[in-house]
Amino acid sequence: MTVVYYTLKRLLMLGPQLLAISLVTFFLIRLIPGNPAAVIAGPLATPETLAGIEARLGLDKPITTQYVIFLQNSLHGDFGTSWYTSQPVLQDLLVRAPATLELITWSLLLAALIGIPLGLASALRPHSFLSRATHAYGLLGGAFPDFFFALLFIYVLFFKLNLLPAPMGRLPANAVAPPHVTGFYLFDSAVNGDWATFRAAALQLIMPVGTLAFVAAGAIVKMTNATVRDVLDARFMAHCRALGMTSPQIARYALRNSLSPVVTVIANTYSYALGGAVLIETVFAWGGMGQYAVQSVLQADYAPLQAFVLFVAAFNLLIYLAVDLIYLLIDPRVSY
Amino acid sequence: MTDDVLLRVRDVKTQFFTSRGVSSVLNGLDFELRRGEMLGLIGETGSGKSVAARSIINAVEPPGRIVAGKVLFAGRDLLRMPEPALREIRGRDIALIVGDPRRHLNPLTTVGEQVANVLLAHHPLIGKREAFNRAVEMLRDAGLQDAEARARSYPHQLSGGMAQRVLIAMALIGAPTIVLSDDATSSLDVTIQRQVLDIMKALIQKQNSAAIIITHDLGVVAHYCERVALMYAGRIVEEAPVRTFFANPVHPYAVSLLASVRTHAEPSAGPSLAGVRANPLRLPSGCPLHPSCPLAVPSCAAEAPELVAIASDHFVRCPVAAGGRIRVGAA
Numbered sequence: 001m002t003v004v005y006y007t008l009k010r011l012l013m014l015g016p017q018l019l020a021i022s023l024v025t026f027f028l029i030r031l032i033p034g035n036p037a038a039v040i041a042g043p044l045a046t047p048e049t050l051a052g053i054e055a056r057l058g059l060d061k062p063i064t065t066q067y068v069i070f071l072q073n074s075l076h077g078d079f080g081t082s083w084y085t086s087q088p089v090l091q092d093l094l095v096r097a098p099a100t101l102e103l104i105t106w107s108l109l110l111a112a113l114i115g116i117p118l119g120l121a122s123a124l125r126p127h128s129f130l131s132r133a134t135h136a137y138g139l140l141g142g143a144f145p146d147f148f149f150a151l152l153f154i155y156v157l158f159f160k161l162n163l164l165p166a167p168m169g170r171l172p173a174n175a176v177a178p179p180h181v182t183g184f185y186l187f188d189s190a191v192n193g194d195w196a197t198f199r200a201a202a203l204q205l206i207m208p209v210g211t212l213a214f215v216a217a218g219a220i221v222k223m224t225n226a227t228v229r230d231v232l233d234a235r236f237m238a239h240c241r242a243l244g245m246t247s248p249q250i251a252r253y254a255l256r257n258s259l260s261p262v263v264t265v266i267a268n269t270y271s272y273a274l275g276g277a278v279l280i281e282t283v284f285a286w287g288g289m290g291q292y293a294v295q296s297v298l299q300a301d302y303a304p305l306q307a308f309v310l311f312v313a314a315f316n317l318l319i320y321l322a323v324d325l326i327y328l329l330i331d332p333r334v335s336y
Numbered sequence: 337m338t339d340d341v342l343l344r345v346r347d348v349k350t351q352f353f354t355s356r357g358v359s360s361v362l363n364g365l366d367f368e369l370r371r372g373e374m375l376g377l378i379g380e381t382g383s384g385k386s387v388a389a390r391s392i393i394n395a396v397e398p399p400g401r402i403v404a405g406k407v408l409f410a411g412r413d414l415l416r417m418p419e420p421a422l423r424e425i426r427g428r429d430i431a432l433i434v435g436d437p438r439r440h441l442n443p444l445t446t447v448g449e450q451v452a453n454v455l456l457a458h459h460p461l462i463g464k465r466e467a468f469n470r471a472v473e474m475l476r477d478a479g480l481q482d483a484e485a486r487a488r489s490y491p492h493q494l495s496g497g498m499a500q501r502v503l504i505a506m507a508l509i510g511a512p513t514i515v516l517s518d519d520a521t522s523s524l525d526v527t528i529q530r531q532v533l534d535i536m537k538a539l540i541q542k543q544n545s546a547a548i549i550i551t552h553d554l555g556v557v558a559h560y561c562e563r564v565a566l567m568y569a570g571r572i573v574e575e576a577p578v579r580t581f582f583a584n585p586v587h588p589y590a591v592s593l594l595a596s597v598r599t600h601a602e603p604s605a606g607p608s609l610a611g612v613r614a615n616p617l618r619l620p621s622g623c624p625l626h627p628s629c630p631l632a633v634p635s636c637a638a639e640a641p642e643l644v645a646i647a648s649d650h651f652v653r654c655p656v657a658a659g660g661r662i663r664v665g666a667a
Binding site for chain 2: 234235236237238239240241242243244245246249253256257330331332333
C-alpha cells in the first residue's frame with residue numbers, strides 16, 4: 001500500500017517538475033544565437049518582411065507573454081509548429097519518438113542480455129579465458145565511438161557480405177509503414193499479422209540495435225563484473241563457501257546482490273540514449289528523436305526543441321521512478 | 337584410543353601474502369580432536385585462532401594460503417582434497433560458526449532461506465519447502481523465539497543476538513560431526529550464551545560428535561570444554577585437560593596469561609608475557625617469546641621448541657619450563 005502511495009506521490013510530482021523544466025528551457029533556448037525569423041526569411045529579406053514574420057510567430061510580444069501562451073497551448077496538447085518541417089510538433093514527435101524508443105529499447109534489452117551474464121561469468125572465474133576476453137571487450141566497447149562500430153558493421157554486413165539490407169531508415173524504400181497503433185513497427189506489424197513488414201522492419205533494426213547494444217553492453221559488463229567481484233569478496237559470501245554452498249547457489253546470491261548498480265547503469269544508458277543516439281540515428285538515417293533535436297537546434301526551431309526537452313524530461317523522470325521501484329523489489333532494506 | 341580421534345591437525349602452516357610481506361599466521365599447528373569432546377582453543381587476538389578454524393576446512397581466503405601440513409578427517413587429508421569433495425564436507429561434516437553476524441549474513445535474503453540453503457547445498461533432493469520447514473525447526477532449536485515469523489525476516493530486521501542464532505542454525509542444520517565455533521557466542525548476553533552452548537553440548541553428546549570452541553572467554557572454556565589448547569604466534573604452546581590447565585599451567589606464557597586474568601585489577605609483579613604480541617611479518621627466531629620471557633636461556637633464540645609431554649595428556653612447548661616444572665610469574 002505504501003508503494004502505491006509513494007508511486008502516486010511521485011507521479012503527482014511530475015507536474016511541478018515539468019513546469020520548472022519548461023520554464024528553464026523556454027528562456028535558455030532563447031539565449032541560443034540566431035533569430036528564427038531571419039532563418040525563415042533567408043539572407044535577402046527586407047526588414048519589413050522580417051518584422052512581418054516576427055509578428056506572425058508572436059516574437060514581437062514580451063517574452064513572459066510568449067511563455068504564458070506556450071504554457072496554455074501545451075496544456076491543450078499543442079506544442080506549436082516546426083518552422084523547419086512545417087508540421088505540428090506533436091505529429092513529428094509521434095513519429096520520431098517511437099522510432100527512437102523502438103531502437104533503444106531493443107538495444108538495451110540486448111545489451112543487458114549480453115552484459116549481465118558475461119559480467120557475472122567473468123567475475124565468477126576471474127582468471128579464465130572468458131574473463132580476459134570480456135575485459136578486452138569492455139575496453140574496446142568503451143574506447144571507440146559508437147558510429148565507428150556502426151560504420152564497421154555496415155561495411156562488413158551490408159557492403160561486403162550483403163547479409164543485411166541497406167542502412168536507409170526503418171523500412172526499405174519499397175515497403176509501407178504498418179497502420180499506426182503504437183508507432184513501434186515490430187509491434188504494429190505483428191498486431192496486423194503483416195509478417196512481411198515485420199521481417200523487413202526487423203532486418204532494418206539488426207544493425208543499429210547491434211551497434212548500440214555492443215557499445216552499451218561494454219558498460220554493463222564492466223559494472224556487473226565489478227559489483228559481483230565486490231559481492232564475492234564480502235564476508236557473507238566467504239561464509240557461504242565455508243559452509244559448502246554450491247556454485248549455482250553462490251552465483252545466484254552474487255547476481256542478486258549486484259543487481260541494484262547494474263539496473264542503475266542500464267537505466268542511465270537508456271535515458272541517455274533517448275537523445276544521445278543521434279550519431280547512430282544519423283548513420284542509419286533512422287529519423288529519430290536525436291536527429292530531430294539536433295536539427296531543431298541548428299535551425300533555431302524553438303517549438304520542437306521545447307517539446308523535445310519536455311518529452312525527454314518526462315521520460316527520464318518516469319525511468320527514475322521505475323528504477324526506484326525496482327530497488328524496492330531488490331533490496332528489502334530500502335523503504336520509502 | 338585412535339578410533340576416538342575425529343580430526344588430526346598436523347603441522348599446518350598458513351601464510352598471508354600481503355603487500356607488506358609474508359605474514360606467517362599459522363606456524364605449525366598440531367592437535368587432535370576426539371569424539372564427544374569440546375576443545376577450547378584460546379589465545380590473544382592475533383594468535384591465529386580464526387585462521388586455524390578456516391585452515392581446518394581448507395577455506396582460507398586469498399591472500400592467505402595454507403603452505404604446509406595435513407588435516408586428517410575420516411582417513412583423508414582435507415588439505416589435499418579436490419574442491420568438489422571439500423565442498424561436500426564443509427557445512428555437512430565440519431561446520432563453522434562465526435561471530436559478527438551483521439557481516440556474515442546475506443542482507444537481501446530471508447534468514448530462513450539462508451539456513452535452508454545450507455541444507456539444500458548438501459541435500460538438494462529435500463526440496464525447498466521441506467528445507468525451509470527444517471530451517472524453522474533448527475532456528476527454534478537455536479533459541480530463536482517465534483521462529484516461523486522470524487524465518488521470513490531479513491537480517492537487518494533482527495537484533496545481533498537473534499542474527500547470531502541464525503548463524504548457529506546455519507552451521508548446525510547439517511548435523512555436522514565437527515563444529516568449529518569461532519568466537520560465536522561472545523556477542524550474546526550471558527544467559528543466551530549459556531543456552532546456545534548448552535544446545536551445542538547436547539548436540540555433540542547426542543551425535544557423539546565434537547566441537548572446537550574458539551573464544552577469549554576463559555569462563556566458557558572452564559564450564560564447557562574438556563580440554564584446552566593455548567595458542568601463541570600460530571602454534572599451540574600448551575595443551576591440557578581444563579582442570580590441569582587452570583590449576584597448574586606450565587608454559588610461562590600460560591602462567592602469565594592466567595595470572596593477568598586473575599589479577600586484572602592490579603598490575604602484576606614482575607615482567608608479564610600476556611599482551612606481548614609477536615609480529616607475524618617478522619617472527620623472532622627460535623621461540624617467538626624469547627625476547628621478553630623471564631625464563632629464556634640462550635638456546636631459546638636458536639631453535640624453535642617442540643611440544644613436550646609432561647604427562648600423558650599435558651603438552652608444553654617450552655623445554656625450560658617443562659624440564660624443571662618451574663612455576664613463574666605472579667601466582
